[in-house]
Structures are given as structure tokens and as C-alpha cells.
Amino acid sequence: MEFTELIKERYSVRGYKPDPIEDEKLLEVLEAARLAPTAANLQPFQLIVVHTEGRKEELRRIYKRDWFLQAPLIIVACGIPSKAWVRRDESNYGVVDVAIVMDHIILAAANLGLGTCWIGAFDPQATREILKLPEGVDPIVMTPLGYPDAPSKPKERKALDELVRYENW
Numbered sequence: 337m338e339f340t341e342l343i344k345e346r347y348s349v350r351g352y353k354p355d356p357i358e359d360e361k362l363l364e365v366l367e368a369a370r371l372a373p374t375a376a377n378l379q380p381f382q383l384i385v386v387h388t389e390g391r392k393e394e395l396r397r398i399y400k401r402d403w404f405l406q407a408p409l410i411i412v413a414c415g416i417p418s419k420a421w422v423r424r425d426e427s428n429y430g431v432v433d434v435a436i437v438m439d440h441i442i443l444a445a446a447n448l449g450l451g452t453c454w455i456g457a458f459d460p461q462a463t464r465e466i467l468k469l470p471e472g473v474d475p476i477v478m479t480p481l482g483y484p485d486a487p488s489k490p491k492e493r494k495a496l497d498e499l500v501r502y503e504n505w
Contacts, residue, residue, distance in 0.1 A: 337447050346443065349451030351486025352406035361448045362409070365481065368444030369413075374433035375421035381434050383441075384412040384467055388480075397462040399455055399478075407451070407482030412467060413438050415476045434476040442479065451484035 337345070362385070369383060388395060392405045404410070413434045420430030442452045455478050463475040 342443060342447055345488075346446040347488035347491070348453040349480070349482075349484045349486055350401075350403045350453060351484065352403065352408075352451060352480060352482035353485040354406065354408060355483050356408050357450065357481060357483075361450065362481075364448060365411075365441055365444045365450070368440040369437045372433075372437040372440040374436065375429040378419055378421050379433070380416045380419035380421075380430045381437055382414045382416065382473065383437075384414065386410040386412060386467070394466050397459060398466060399458045403486070404453075404455070404480055406485070407480030409481040410478055411441060411481055412463065412478040413441070413476055414469065415474045416472060417474065418472055430474075431476055438477045438479065445479075445481060449483070450481055451486075452479040452481055454479060 366383065366385075370379075374380065386395070386409065388405050388408060388410060395405055395410070415430040415434045417428050417430045420428050420433060422428050438454065442454065445452045456476075458475070458478060460475050463469070463478075467475070469475065
């Protein structure tokens with residue numbers, strides 16, 4: 337799909353078919369994540385691919401929406417702050433890097449006809465426990481991954497002139 341069309345058509349899917357995802361498509365999505373730019377190319381992230389089948393009750397502790405568990409897979413993007421680039425003002429870019437990685441995942445999935453939904457309002461402690469995350473690894477964002485079974489809704493976005501300034505504030 338042409339890129340501009342892709343970003344216009346992509347939407348947050350909140351209903352999934354139970355159909356499995358082909359291995360080739362999953363690998364293509366994960367490869368897009370691997371190729372995402374990160375500060376100083378440090379790649380301070382890990383992705384955890386979770387199959388929902390047989391784990392729905394424990395995964396419900398992470399995020400309680402029913403549609404979250406309809407998808408056959410969930411991808412959890414974790415940051416490793418100790419491995420991330422740090423700017424002079426001590427801003428750690430690990431969260432930024434993970435956000436870029438997740439954006440690549442979401443766009444690659446949409447390009448393959450798969451649905452996703454960016455989820456940040458999950459329970460981080462339950463996520464740590466269920467996924468057995470080691471100290472120093474932070475769950476940042478996750479998405480279900482599956483074939484959409486819910487229609488898109490019109491996107492509401494601010495006008496460009498409300499979001500962009502030229503030369504200064």
C-alpha cells in the first residue's frame with residue numbers, strides 16, 4: 337500500500353477475529369520493528385510476543401477489555417533504560433525509541449491487513465509478573481495483533497495549522 341494511503345487508512349482496532357496470524361506476516365512485522373531507528377542505533381528494547389490462547393484469564397490482569405483478548409497475539413514492547421542513549425540534559429531516550437518501534441509495528445501490521453491498537457493504559461506490575469520481566473526492563477506499550485473484526489471510525493484530528501508553527505513559537 338502507498339504510504340500516505342496506509343497512514344490514512346490505519347485505525348485502532350477494537351475487535352479481532354480469532355484467525356491465526358501466518359508466521360511470515362508476524363516475522364515481517366517484527367522485522368519492521370528491528371529496522372526502526374533508535375537513538376545512536378542502540379536498540380534498547382525487547383519485544384515479547386504473547387499467544388492469548390489458554391492465557392486469557394491471566395492476561396486480563398494486564399488489560400481488562402474483552403477485545404484485547406480476542407486477538408491471537410499481543411506484542412509487548414519493553415524498554416531497557418540502562419541501554420538507551422541519554423541526552424546531555426539527562427533525558428533518557430529509551431521510551432522514545434520504544435515508541436518508534438511500536439509505530440513501525442503498527443504500520444507494518446496495517447500494511448499486511450492486520451489490526452492493532454496502541455495500549456498504554458495497562459497494569460505495569462501485572463505485566464511484569466505475568467511476563468516475568470527482569471529488573472531494569474520496563475513494559476512501555478503493547479498491542480493486540482490480529483485480523484480486524486471491527487469497522488474503522490472516522491478519525492478526528494486537529495487542523496494542521498493548530499499543530500505546526502514555523503521558525504518559532
